[in-house]
Amino acid sequence: MRPELLERALSLLPRPAAHPTSLQPDSVQEELGRLFAMLRDYPIRGGKGIRSELLLASAAAHGVQEGTQAWESALWLATALELFQNWVLIHDDIEDDSEERRGQPALHRLHGVALAINAGDALHAYMWAAVHRAGVPGAMEEFLAMIHRTAEGQHLDLAWVERREWTLTEADYLQMVSLKTAHYTVIVPLRLGALAAGLVPDERFTAAGLALGAAFQIRDDVLNLLGDPAKYGKEIGGDLLEGKRTLIVLHWLQTASAQQKDIFLEQMHLDRPAKDAAAIADIHRWLLDSGSVSYAQAYANAQAREGIRLLTETLQDAPDPSAAARLVGAVQELASREA
Amino acid sequence: MRPELLERALSLLPRPAAHPTSLQPDSVQEELGRLFAMLRDYPIRGGKGIRSELLLASAAAHGVQEGTQAWESALWLATALELFQNWVLIHDDIEDDSEERRGQPALHRLHGVALAINAGDALHAYMWAAVHRAGVPGAMEEFLAMIHRTAEGQHLDLAWVERREWTLTEADYLQMVSLKTAHYTVIVPLRLGALAAGLVPDERFTAAGLALGAAFQIRDDVLNLLGDPAKYGKEIGGDLLEGKRTLIVLHWLQTASAQQKDIFLEQMHLDRPAKDAAAIADIHRWLLDSGSVSYAQAYANAQAREGIRLLTETLQDAPDPSAAARLVGAVQELASREA
Numbered sequence: 001m002r003p004e005l006l007e008r009a010l011s012l013l014p015r016p017a018a019h020p021t022s023l024q025p026d027s028v029q030e031e032l033g034r035l036f037a038m039l040r041d042y043p044i045r046g047g048k049g050i051r052s053e054l055l056l057a058s059a060a061a062h063g064v065q066e067g068t069q070a071w072e073s074a075l076w077l078a079t080a081l082e083l084f085q086n087w088v089l090i091h092d093d094i095e096d097d098s099e100e101r102r103g104q105p106a107l108h109r110l111h112g113v114a115l116a117i118n119a120g121d122a123l124h125a126y127m128w129a130a131v132h133r134a135g136v137p138g139a140m141e142e143f144l145a146m147i148h149r150t151a152e153g154q155h156l157d158l159a160w161v162e163r164r165e166w167t168l169t170e171a172d173y174l175q176m177v178s179l180k181t182a183h184y185t186v187i188v189p190l191r192l193g194a195l196a197a198g199l200v201p202d203e204r205f206t207a208a209g210l211a212l213g214a215a216f217q218i219r220d221d222v223l224n225l226l227g228d229p230a231k232y233g234k235e236i237g238g239d240l241l242e243g244k245r246t247l248i249v250l251h252w253l254q255t256a257s258a259q260q261k262d263i264f265l266e267q268m269h270l271d272r273p274a275k276d277a278a279a280i281a282d283i284h285r286w287l288l289d290s291g292s293v294s295y296a297q298a299y300a301n302a303q304a305r306e307g308i309r310l311l312t313e314t315l316q317d318a319p320d321p322s323a324a325a326r327l328v329g330a331v332q333e334l335a336s337r338e339a
Numbered sequence: 340m341r342p343e344l345l346e347r348a349l350s351l352l353p354r355p356a357a358h359p360t361s362l363q364p365d366s367v368q369e370e371l372g373r374l375f376a377m378l379r380d381y382p383i384r385g386g387k388g389i390r391s392e393l394l395l396a397s398a399a400a401h402g403v404q405e406g407t408q409a410w411e412s413a414l415w416l417a418t419a420l421e422l423f424q425n426w427v428l429i430h431d432d433i434e435d436d437s438e439e440r441r442g443q444p445a446l447h448r449l450h451g452v453a454l455a456i457n458a459g460d461a462l463h464a465y466m467w468a469a470v471h472r473a474g475v476p477g478a479m480e481e482f483l484a485m486i487h488r489t490a491e492g493q494h495l496d497l498a499w500v501e502r503r504e505w506t507l508t509e510a511d512y513l514q515m516v517s518l519k520t521a522h523y524t525v526i527v528p529l530r531l532g533a534l535a536a537g538l539v540p541d542e543r544f545t546a547a548g549l550a551l552g553a554a555f556q557i558r559d560d561v562l563n564l565l566g567d568p569a570k571y572g573k574e575i576g577g578d579l580l581e582g583k584r585t586l587i588v589l590h591w592l593q594t595a596s597a598q599q600k601d602i603f604l605e606q607m608h609l610d611r612p613a614k615d616a617a618a619i620a621d622i623h624r625w626l627l628d629s630g631s632v633s634y635a636q637a638y639a640n641a642q643a644r645e646g647i648r649l650l651t652e653t654l655q656d657a658p659d660p661s662a663a664a665r666l667v668g669a670v671q672e673l674a675s676r677e678a
Binding site for chain 2: 027031034117121125141160
C-alpha cells in the first residue's frame with residue numbers, strides 16, 4: 001500500500017511504549033508491547049494495496065481532488081480498506097492453516113492460534129476507527145455489507161473444504177467467488193470512491209464488479225498453478241495443498257479419467273500434512289495438460305472484458321473523465337497481471 | 340438477556356431463507372443457511388444479560404424513560420453489548436479450547452475452528468450494525484475503547500498461559516482483570532447509559548468500574564473453586580484445568596511449600612488433557628485449606644465496597660435518584676452473587 005496509507009494505519013495503532021495507563025507493572029507493559037507489535041506486523045510487511053488504489057482512483061474519477069477534505073476522507077477510507085485486508089488475512093491464515101504470508105511465517109505460526117485470533121479481532125476494531133475517522137455518510141453501511149458478503153463467501157469456501165465437498169458446479173464456485181472476492185476487491189472500493197465525493201454510487205458498479213471480481217480470482221487461481229515463483233507471492237500449487245475449489249479443478253473433474261479422479265479425491269480427503277507430494281505433483285501436471293487451465297483463463301478474460309465494458313459505460317459521465325480513464329486503465333492492468 | 344434484546348439482535352441477523360440474491364444455486368443457499376444458524380446459536384442459548392441490564396439501569400438513572408426515543412437508543416446499545424459478548428465468547432472458546440458454553444458444546448466443537456472464527460467475525464460486524472442503529476453520538480468510541488481494552492486483557496491472559504508464565508505479582512493479575520473484565524462489564528455499560536441520555540459520562544465511573552470489575556472477577560474466581568455446581572454454570576475447578584492465573588493462586592504461591600509448588604508448576608506445564616486429575620484435586624484442596632481463597636474473597640469484598648461507595652458518590656446528583664438507587668442495588672447484588 002502507499003506509504004501515506006501505512007502511516008495513517010500505524011497512527012491509529014498503539015505504540016509499545018504509549019499505552020494510556022502508566023501504572024502498569026513492567027511485565028504487563030512488555031507483554032502488551034508484544035500485542036502491539038503483532039497488530040503492526042502484517043501491515044508493515046506490505047501488500048500490493050490493489051483495493052485502496054481502486055478506491056482512490058474511483059474517488060478521483062468522481063471528482064475528488066487531492067488536497068481537499070474529500071480526498072482526506074478518501075485516504076481514511078482507503079486506510080480502513082487496508083486494515084480490513086490485514087485483519088482478514090490474519091484470520092484467513094489460521095482458517096487455512098497457511099504457512100506463510102508475504103514471505104514470512106503467518107502470524108499464528110509465530111505466536112500461536114489463540115493470540116493471533118485475538119490480534120485479528122483487535123485489528124478489526126481499528127479498521128472501524130479508520131472508517132469513523134473518514135466521516136463519510138454511508139461508508140459504515142458499505143463496510144458492514146462488505147464484511148458480511150466476504151464472511152459468507154469465506155464460509156462457503158471453508159465449509160466445502162471441511163466437508164470434502166467436490167460435487168460442486170461451476171455456478172457454485174462462481175457464487176462463492178462473487179461473495180468472497182468481488183465485493184471487497186472491486187464493488188465496495190468503487191462505491192466508496194463515489195461516497196467520498198458525496199455522490200450516490202452508481203448501481204451498475206455491482207455488475208461490473210462481479211465480472212471483474214470473478215476475472216481477478218480466476219486469474220489468481222491460474223497463477224497459483226503456473227505463475228512465476230519469483231513474481232507470485234504465494235506458494236505455486238498451494239491451492240492444491242490447501243484443497244481449494246477452483247474453476248480449473250471443477251472443469252477438469254468433468255473430463256478426468258476415473259483413475260485420475262480417484263487419486264485426486266483421495267488426496268483431497270487428506271489433511272495438508274498427510275498429502276503425498278508426488279501425487280500432488282501428478283495432479284498439478286494433469287491440470288496443466290488438460291486444457292482446463294486454458295478454459296479458466298479464457299473465462300477470466302471474457303469476464304474481464306465484460307467487466308471493463310460495464311465499468312467504462314458506468315463511468316461515461318464521470319465528473320473527471322481523465323481520472324475515469326486512468327481508473328479503467330488500472331483495472332485493465334490488474335486483469336492481466338502476472339503476480 | 341431480555342427477550343426484547345434477543346429479538347432485536349436476531350432482527351439484525353440474516354435468516355436462512357432471506358439472502359439478498361435469489362440467483363444462488365441450492366447447495367449454496369443451504370450452506371449459507373448453516374452460517375446464519377451459527378450466528379444465531381450463542382445468542383439463542385441465552386445468557387444472564389448482566390451488562391445490558393447495567394447499561395439500561397444506568398440509562399434510567401441518567402433520566403432516560405421507557406418508551407422514549409432515548410430509551411429506544413439505549414435498547415440498541417444494550418443489544419450491541421450482548422452481540423459483543425456473543426462474538427467474543429465464540430472466539431474465547433476457541434482460544435481457551437473450552438468444551439462447553441451455556442450447557443451445550445462450544446461452537447468450534449460443533450463446526451470446527453475455521454468456520455467458528457469466521458462466524459465470530461461476521462457477528463462482530465453485526466454488533467457494529469446495532470451500534471450504528473442506536474445513533475448515539477460517542478457510542479462508537481466507547482465500543483472501540485471497550486474492544487481494545489478487552490483484547491489487551493485477553494492477550495495478557497492468553498500469553499501467560501501460552502508461556503507458562505507464573506512469576507507474576509498480584510498487581511500483574513489485577514491489571515489483566517481491569518483490562519479484560521472491568522471495561523466491558525462495568526465501565527462501558529455505565530458510560531453508555533449516560534450517552535444514551537445525551538449526557539457526558541462522569542469520569543468517576545472509571546474508578547468505580549475498576550474496583551467493581553476486580554470484585555466481580557475475583558468473586559468469579561472464588562466461585563470457580565468453591566461454588567455450588569448446581570448454581571454455578573461452569574465446571575468447578577475449571578480454571579485450574581485451563582491453567583488460569585487467579586489472585587487466589589498467585590497469593591498461595593507465595594506461601595506454598597517447595598514440594599506443593601513443584602507439583603503445581605508441573606501440572607501447569609501440562610496441556611489440559613495431560614493433567615493428572617488426582618494432582619489437580621490435591622491442588623484444589625491445598626488452595627481451599629491455605630487461606631488464600633478467604634484472602635481473595637476479602638479482597639473482592641473490599642473492592643466491591645469501594646466500588647459501590649464510588650458509584651453512589653458519582654450518582655449523587657443523578658437525574659433520576661430512585662433509578663440510581665436501583666442501579667446501585669443491582670450492582671450490590673452482582674457483587675454478592677453465588678452463580
